[in-house]
Amino acid sequence: MFSTFQRLQQYCGLVTTALIFLCAAISIASQIQDRYFTPLPSAFLNIQDIELRYGKPPMGFNYKRQEYALTSFDLDADLTPLFNWNTKQIFVYLAATYPGRPYANKVVLWDAIITDRENAILSLKNETADYAVYDVTGKFNERSASLSLEWNVQPYVGLLTLGKSKERSKFTFPPLKSR
Missing domain, CATH: 2.60.40 (Immunoglobulin-like)
Incomplete structure (x- = not known):
């Protein structure tokens, strides 16, 4: 089986990947709002x-x-x-x-x-x-x-x-x- 360290490393990799995609989505949504909806x-x-x-x-x-x-x-x-x-x-x-x-x-x-x-x-x-x-x-x-x-x-x-x-x-x- 996997050790505790390997499980922790996989969990941290999943959280980091999710945060990167969340930040990218926030950035894209903000650029769209500024470009098309902000006077x-x-x-x-x-x-x-x-x-x-x-x-x-x-x-x-x-x-x-x-x-x-x-x-x-x-x-x-x-x-x-x-x-x-x-x-x-x-x-x-x-x-x-x-x-x-x-x-x-x-x-x-x-x-x-x-x-x-x-x-x-x-x-x-x-x-x-x-x-x-x-x-x-x-x-x-x-x-x-x-x-x-x-x-x-x-x-x-x-x-x-x-x-x-x-x-x-x-x-x-x-x-x-x-x-």
Whole structure:
């Protein structure tokens, strides 16, 4: 007959296999729900102020003197549709996209982690951006940019889901007043 150790090993193998199939079913059901039955969150973005400065950016590891932008914005967003039974947390951020050489640049201005449905309604007025915007070329040259709200949904089980709002706010970097 089988020993106690062999029976325990078979039992653990059966439980592990059942848990793997259960996690796969939860992941698939969550992806189907998010893709076909969840409406997109609503968001309103507005840039209040953009200040272009010359010097060392206040954050980061860039030590050379160059142009950098500090911004403030208004944000009204309802992210509650992104929460379901499989949502652990949502990483939400504002991204500015502007043309560059040879590719478009995308930088994060502000970010937050939302862990429950009660905190998923954002209403920020005249909020200062967490990060300064600086370009690898060192100059903005009055380029136009667009601001969008983007998110990353982290589930308990399954794949990470990325998304962005359809609403975008367009703005132009102001000219540098003086060095």
